[in-house]
Amino acid sequence: MTAALVRHPLARSTGALVGRAGLEAARDMLADLLAPTAQHSWPLLDAATGCSVSVKHENHNPTGAFKVRGGLVYTTHLKAERPGLTGVVCATRGNFGQSIALAARRVGLSATIVVPHGNNPEKNAAMRAYGATLIEHGDDFVAASEHARARAAEQGLHPVPSFHPWLVAGVGTYGLELFTAAPDLDAVFVPIGMGSGICGLISARNALGLSTRIYGVVSETVDAYRRSFLAGTPVSCDSADTIADGIAVRVPHPDALEAILGGAEDVLTVTDDEIRAAMGLYFTATHNVAEGAGAAPLAALRRYRDALGLAGKRVGLILSGGNADRALFADVLSRATP
Structure with missing residues (x-):
């Protein structure tokens, strides 16, 4: 049996997924704003993994990640519903914030973005370049989120959530593109941050009636979604320590978890060393x-290929995003084996 037909035994009904009509409406909304991203097969990647790999290049989007799809759909809906609104605020580790900054500017809203101290400096610079007011607060995403909510109350800003059906609908358009171009994939690996990416992928798989297995990927040191998948209920973790800031989420979103329980085959963990190796392999x-988050799916395929029976199979990898900072990437390349 397949992941499209078998629900996790502890899953409940969920409103986190989006139907075909919602995905197609989001696709039509984005048609004049974003070009579809490519699915490429790379012979050297096939040789390195022992699979027939199709990479969905969400790193080629503006902002370098699939988040921009959701940001544009969310702010477009928001401005239509609240034409008098002047500004939004959100918390982020980078890619989500870039998407909201870009999208807010497009619909005529100000954007205030809260990041934790020590956040990727190049992502911070990119958010400022898109016109956002950037605030550094707290040591992790949870603390930044609390401060963003306080700012919203104090300044009359709309707090943009990190997970919402409008975000899932926008992000899910990449799944429509992937599965329309490659409907015969046996499995797809996707990173899990707050959950819009994997929920969008599950939504698209289900909407098209496919049986592709979907595997979420998280860091071994920030494994809240792995713990939650096993428990069938949200379980937080204490650490946010990983080089993959896009998946450094300590507190799962309950709606996202419900969708993952019902539509994902498993949630897998990878180490930072495995992520570094995958970043190097993608480049070579x-x-x-x-x-880091963009390379995590490749790291998971390499680690779990045999255990999952995927040798020689058709596998999709979601490469989102492509915003590695200079110092980290230089370190990765210095270690990479040609």
Whole structure:
């Protein structure tokens, strides 16, 4: 049986997924704003993994990640519903904030973005370049989120959530593109941050009636979604320590978890060393830059291929995003084996 037909035994009904009509409406909304991203096969990547790999290049989007799809759909809906609104605020580790900054500017809203101290300096610079007011607060995403909510109350700003059906609908358009171009994939690996990416992928798989297995990927040191998948209920973790800031989420979103329980085959963990190796492999095999979260799916395929029976199979990898900072990427390349 397949992941499209079998629900996790502890899953409940969920409103986190989006139906085909919602995905197609989001696709039509984005048609004049974003070009579809490519699915590429790379012979050197096939040789390195022992699979027939199709990479969905969400790193080629503006902002370098699939988040921009959701940001544009969310702010477009928001402005239509609240034409008098002047500004939004959100918390982020980088890619989500870039998407909201870009999208807010497009619809005529100000954007205030809260990041934790020590956040990726190049992502911070990119958010400022898109016109956002950037605030550094707290030591992790949870603390930044609390401060963003306080700012919203104090300044009359709309707090943009990190997970919402409008975000899932926008992000899910990449799944429509992937599965329309490659409907015969046996499995797809996708990173899990707050959950819009994997929920969008599950939504698209289900909407098209496919049986592709979907595997979420998290850091071994920030494994809240792995713990939650096993428990069938949200379980937080204490650490946010990983080089993959896009998946450094300590507190799962309950709606996202419900969708993952019902639609994902498993949630897998990878180490930072495995992520570094995957970042290096992406560069040597495809000459694409992958940040930690973007490389995590490739790391998971390499680690779990045999255990999951995927040798020689058709596998999709979601490369989102491509915003590795210079110092980290230089370190990765210095260690990479040609």
